[in-house]
Amino acid sequence: MSEPNPAWFGNRPNPEFREPGWTNRNWLKSRFHFNFAEYDEGPSGFGVLRVMNDDLVQPKRGFGMHPHRDMEIVTFIIQGSLTHRDSTGTDETIGRGGVQFMTAGTGIRHSEHNLQSTALRFVQCWVVPRRRGLRPKYGSMLGNAEAEGMRWNRWAHVVCDADGEHKAPVQIYQDCNVFLF
Template identity: 55%
Template sequence: MKFRASTERFHSQFDWLDSWHSFSFSHHYDPRWMGFGPLRVINDDTVAAGRGFGMHPHQDMEIVTVMVQGQLNHRDSMGHSEVLKAGEVQRMSAGTGVVHSEMNLGEEACRFLQIWIEPDQRDLKPDYEQKPFGIGRDWTALLDPSGRDAAMAISQTLFLWRAKPQPGDELSLPAEGGPMLWLQLIDGALSWTSEQGEPATLVKGDGVGLHRDDPRLHRLRGTDSGADVLLFAMNA
């Protein structure tokens, strides 16, 4: 098990940006936290109104943005000019190269999780997709390699689900995906059974990587009305 407590994540803070990094990012470096399988970046970003990231390049990376609060204005060298709103997910395959900006042109701070996934092929044609997802108490598929059930497809054998369980709801593991699982708490709390058989709690910002066979993942339970969680499934 690899447990990443919310308070142990890397932290970048400026007058317009509050960013928590689950893995090594930018000048934050720790060889123990270089990602988890093909999952390379989980950044939990809060951006002040009227500010954001100007035009900057990416290459050979699958970039997924899960919008949590507010709005984010996207522009890129492929010709897209879109507004990403809470509840929507954006997928950008950087491929051979793309330049884009992410600005908060709304009237309040916005919050989103930006996720970078290493693709299984290089030098792909850049691509863009954006859509809303209704998130309920059980798992909703956001990413699926084959694009089933209205999920987005990326160039990697990686699945991503999101759920908002209510207190007492139990979350069963989806059958799809590889043996490596990463759980990331967006908000609220989940309980599970510790190795000693005692209830343990995961809270906002916590992340944990486990093998699919770990019995703790078969006893996930919502513990408050604000629980909001991502689940990744992938190969090594």
């Protein structure tokens, strides 16, 4: 589990937040499934899947503006709401059941914040694209009651290869499919 210094991501001290299990030091709790950041006790990925982190973000905290390039990043919102802003002009908040995705390509800067008063939990996957230097883009699949009702007790094809024959709401540049139940 990783609990990085809040200042690394533009967070100020937060002494007024008092909930069991949280401190200023652990504003973010990340469980890494592969070697990432300071964690180096596991595998370095699984095929084209480079990163899979299960993140829990304290209320009113987040990741300040930071860069990415040549990576497909897909984020699944499990609990709460995630606010995303980036250098393409995107400014969007996605709630539970939603999915956001970015083709970092030639370079993109973005921030992600939990602006709510309750904890945010998401799973983020980084997938190595089939080619470098793609045009950066952002997209999302909103998680709302209607969409969840259509998916209730059913498999849903959520992520697909943008160059493939099958289509899903989230399209990335790699032979990668994700189905949710």
